[in-house]
Amino acid sequence: MRLRPARPDEADTLTGVAMAAKAHWGDDPAFLAGCLEVLRVDRSRMExxxxxxxxxxxxxxxxxxxxxxxxxxxxxxxxVLPAEMGRGVGRALWAHMVAALRARDLRAVTLDADPHALPFYTRMGARQIGEAVSEVDPARRLPRMRFDLT
Incomplete structure (x- = not known):
């Protein structure tokens, strides 16, 4: 496995990976359809x-x-694509992110976790600090997590 910067022409591929990962958990099709805009990778942000x-x-x-x-x-x-879950891909991406943020002398990273991914982030050392409202379903609460980099 190789980690590298994403290219802007891969935005649709990355969106597909995100949607496949989200669909893996068996959420309602209407909810998944609503996730598309939130999960869409924007080329301009990639730059x-x-x-x-x-x-x-x-x-x-x-x-x-x-x-x-x-x-x-x-x-x-x-x-991570469902077929690769549990094979160290997520852990490698997390470790890369942590190293990159530490190199920028940042103190912490936060995230709003999909409830299905909470065990992964907890294993990575993040702790829950609150809740956030889902952009897709206002009735759904997401664990807000923090990982200290220092």
Whole structure:
């Protein structure tokens, strides 16, 4: 597996990875349809925010993106194709992100986790600090997580 910066022409591929990962958990099709706009990877943001892909045999199998507007940074997306879940791709992406943010001397990163991904982020060392309202379904609450980089 190789980690590398994402290219703007891969925006649709990354959106597909995010949607496949989200669909893996069996959420309602109407909810998933609503997720598309939230999960869509925007080419223009790729030019100003770090987007890193995990590539296996020439295929994108996962990625992350980070917003660097302040400290803490915000993990915007971290998704892995379902067939690659549990094989270290997410862990490798997380470790890469942590190292990159530490190199920028940031103190922490926050994220709003999909409830299905809460065990992963907890294993990575993030802790829940509150809740956020889902952009797709206002009745759905997302665990707000923080990982200290220092």
């Amino acid at each position: 100003i925010e770090p987007h890193v892909v995990a590539e296996q045999d020439g295929e994108v199998v996962g990625f992350y993106s980070v917003q660097l507007d302040g400290d803490p940074a915000v993990l915007d997306k971290l998704y």
